Structures are given as structure tokens and as C-alpha cells.
Amino acid sequence: MESERIVAGLHCGEVLADLSEHLDGRLSFDRAGRIDEHLDGCAGCRRFSGEITAAVRSLRQLPDEPLPPDVEERLAEALLG
Amino acid sequence: MTADDARVSDETLIGRTAAGDPSAFDRLVRRHQAAVYRFARAAAPADDDALEILRETFLAARRAASRHRDETSARPWLLALARQAIDRRHPRSREADLTPLRELARAAGWQSGGDGAIDESAPAVEAAFAALPPEDREILTLCDREYFTVDEAARVTGLSDAAVRTRLHRARLRLLARLKEGDHGE
Numbered sequence: 001m002e003s004e005r006i007v008a009g010l011h012c013g014e015v016l017a018d019l020s021e022h023l024d025g026r027l028s029f030d031r032a033g034r035i036d037e038h039l040d041g042c043a044g045c046r047r048f049s050g051e052i053t054a055a056v057r058s059l060r061q062l063p064d065e066p067l068p069p070d071v072e073e074r075l076a077e078a079l080l081g
Numbered sequence: 082m083t084a085d086d087a088r089v090s091d092e093t094l095i096g097r098t099a100a101g102d103p104s105a106f107d108r109l110v111r112r113h114q115a116a117v118y119r120f121a122r123a124a125a126p127a128d129d130d131a132l133e134i135l136r137e138t139f140l141a142a143r144r145a146a147s148r149h150r151d152e153t154s155a156r157p158w159l160l161a162l163a164r165q166a167i168d169r170r171h172p173r174s175r176e177a178d179l180t181p182l183r184e185l186a187r188a189a190g191w192q193s194g195g196d197g198a199i200d201e202s203a204p205a206v207e208a209a210f211a212a213l214p215p216e217d218r219e220i221l222t223l224c225d226r227e228y229f230t231v232d233e234a235a236r237v238t239g240l241s242d243a244a245v246r247t248r249l250h251r252a253r254l255r256l257l258a259r260l261k262e263g264d265h266g267e
Contacts, residue, residue: 004192026231064226
């Protein structure tokens with residue numbers, strides 16, 4: 001078990017709260033820079049940030065499920081009626 | 082979407098649909114039916130009939146085409162109609178998710194050490210995604226599969242922008258937790 005730390009003026013819990021916003025590029029330039037500084041100095045948060053990034057990347061890379069042919073056929077019939 | 086189909090914008094197809102052109106409506110359906118179906122399967126409870134949600138969505142779109150004023154893709158509008166169809170069948174609880182963020186994060190391995198590796202294979206990710214509650218699958222579908230903006234996801238779900246961002250972060254943490262459970266064969 002790791003313990004929460006303060007690195008680059010930010011507590012690990014503050015970084016946790018901002019990880020998705022950081023990943024999506026929605027933080028201000030200054031805030032993103034401070035998060036990056038924290039991640040540079042905190043191995044636990046860096047690892048966890050990498051895991052969330054990997055989980056999101058893997059979800060985004062899933063192939064799109066095609067519409068089953070029978071559903072397409074039944075939908076076309078339903079919209080005609 | 083074929084190359085020929087792509088040359089006609091959603092806006093044009095919706096306009097022609099409003100004017101009573103059945104071929105335009107048919108093209109609009111074919112262009113978006115798979116995405117609406119995926120959204121219905123993600124956002125509705127597992128035992129619901131995604132075909133019925135699909136049917137209600139496109140019937141509502143045909144009725145409302147003359148009132149559609151969006152100048153970009155029809156996709157957020159159609160998924161908002163799908164969301165309304167799901168709501169009619171399964172009224173949503175308005176209770177907030179009160180689980181502390183740290184608790185969710187610890188379940189996903191935050192502050193616990195480990196090697197940072199997760200199983201990113203498609204079957205593992207599909208299984209982890211399928212095991213999430215519908216509200217998590219919904220927000221992940223909108224933001225990480227459809228690449229909607231926060232504003233577009235808010236329009237579909239009826240949530241505030243802040244609530245979309247919060248829900249997305251929590252859903253990603255639960256997805257990571259599920260992926261790690263799968264890693265350990267649980």
C-alpha cells in the first residue's frame with residue numbers, strides 16, 4: 001500500500017480528481033503543467049494515470065459492433081408500417 | 082457509409098425527410114442505425130429490447146425532422162431521442178452517486194502499488210464494459226466511443242456539463258477496476 005503525498009504542491013487526491021480532465025485535455029495550461037509535475041515526481045500517481053489512459057485507449061480501440069442483419073431487416077419493416 | 086452517401090450531409094437528409102422524401106429518411110436511418118443500436122444496448126438494461134428503442138427513435142426523428150435545427154451531425158440529436166425512448170421505458174433514478182472518489186479509485190488500484198499492466202485485449206475490455214451499470218456504459222459510449230464533446234453528451238443525457246465530467250471520470254475508474262478483476266480471474 002502506498003501513501004498519499006504532496007508533490008509539486010498537489011496532493012495525490014487532487015491529482016486523482018483531475019486525471020480524466022487531464023487525459024481529455026480539458027485542464028488549463030497551468031493546471032495541466034502542475035499535474036504533469038506531480039506525475040513526474042510521484043511514481044504511484046504516474047502508474048495509476050497510465051492505467052486509466054490504457055483503459056480508455058483500449059475502450060476507444062474496440063471495433064464498432066455492426067447492426068445484426070435480422071435487426072436491420074426488422075427495423076426496416078417496422079418503419080414501413 | 083458509402084462515398085456517395087457521405088457527400089449528402091445529415092442536415093440535407095433531415096431537411097428532405099421533413100419535406101416528406103422517404104428515400105432521404107431511409108438514408109438517414111442506414112447512416113446512423115448501428116450507432117443508435119449500440120447506444121441502446123449500452124444505455125438500456127440488458128433485458129430491454131434494443132430493436133424497439135431503435136424503432137421508437139427513428140419514428141420520433143421522422144416526426145420531429147421539421148423542428149431539427151442542428152447544423153452539424155444528426156448523431157447527438159438521434160441519441161437524445163434514443164435516450165428519451167429509454168427513459169419512457171425505464172424512468173431513471175435521480176439519486177447522485179455518493180461513493181467517495183477515493184473509494185472508487187482504490188477499487189481500481191489507486192495507491193496500491195502493482196505493475197501498472199492491464200489486459201487491453203478486446204475480449205477483456207468488452208467483458209469489463211458489459212459488466213458496468215447502464216449509466217456508466219452510457220457515458221463511456223458517448224464520450225469514449227462516439228467522441229462526443231461534453232456539451233453533446235450533456236444534451237443527450239440531460240445532465241449538466243459538470244455532471245457529465247464527473248460521471249465520465251467515475252465510469253472510467255469502474256472500467257479500470259473491472260479490467261483488473263478480470264486480470265486476476267475473478
